[in-house]
Amino acid sequence: MRQRTRTLNPATADSAALIAGMAFELVPIGAVAAAADALPAAAHVTVTCSPTRGIEPTQQLCDELRRRGHRPVPHLAARTVTERRQVAAIASWLRTEEQREVFVIAGDAAAASGPYPDALSFLRELLDHDPGLRRIGVAAYPDGHPFIAGTALTTALHAKQELLASAGVAATATTQMCFDPVAVGRWLRQERSNGLTMPVDLGIPGVVDRRRLLSLGVRLGVGTSLRFLRKQRATMTAMLGGYDPSGLVDELVAATTDLGVTGLHSFTFNSVGPTVAWQRSVIDGAAAGDGA
Secondary structure, rough: OOOOOOOHHHHHHHHHHHOOOOEEEOOOOOOOHHHHHHHOOEEEEEEOOOOOOOOOHEEEEEHHHHHHHOOOEOOOOOOOOOOOOHHHHHHHHHHHHHEEEEEOOOOOOOOOOOOOHHHHHHHHHHOOOOOOEEEEEEEEEOOOOOOOOOOHHHHHHHHHHHHHHHHEEEEEEEEEOOOOHHHHHHHHHHHHOOOOOOOEEEEOOOOOOOHHHHHHOOOOOOOHHHHHHHHHHHHHHHHOOOOOOHHHHHHHHHHOOOOOOEEEEOOOOOOOHHHHHHHHHHHHHHHHHHHO
């Protein structure tokens, strides 16, 4: 499918820099092998964790990506962990593979398979096993969560920050996809005023087929933002040939200036080839602008 892309103008050099260094998210199902083949060299790659298949496929894909010279970051979904000794096994794997960064999330499972109903409870146990981690990412929800109240989300995010700081581990928050830059900026300003100090990576869609993006959005907890997107007729028309995130990135960067945004996280839905092509077009466009 032919994708529509555009290059960024000189006023969005900050956007281009973030796009050049963004992380690609892979889902270890289906045609993930082809998606991995399409990654750029030495890519920063996060690997999700299936609520039904558990952490093992995530570990296997991370091991393969590491062998290929990429920088994999496994998602560890607390609700998929069945028992405490599994935490010890995960920590051992992290040490053996010298895996220094993970992303810890509660996970999409409706109920916990073991004693960890949320990311915080799993994090405490994992850190007790000395996994050798230097950096841990956690989730943030500027668009809200379909099943968790906003106050509970804020409390949990700050509790994770406190826990990781006390453990001497660097922390970062990655936002869910949100198509409303004003809402993201408002959320981040509020969290900063509440004492959130960790750097933030902004979650954006990759260059994804419109139907696939919309069909998966509700499962990812971005229903409110998708309703916002549907009101933007020009954007929806442009998405008929695949969603181009360039404009969204520009607006997100403008809305979060000086608020501690340090990276982008691309939800590719395994549509890696078109997303990499878009990234390259942005980088090439920025280079051409610098040379003008």
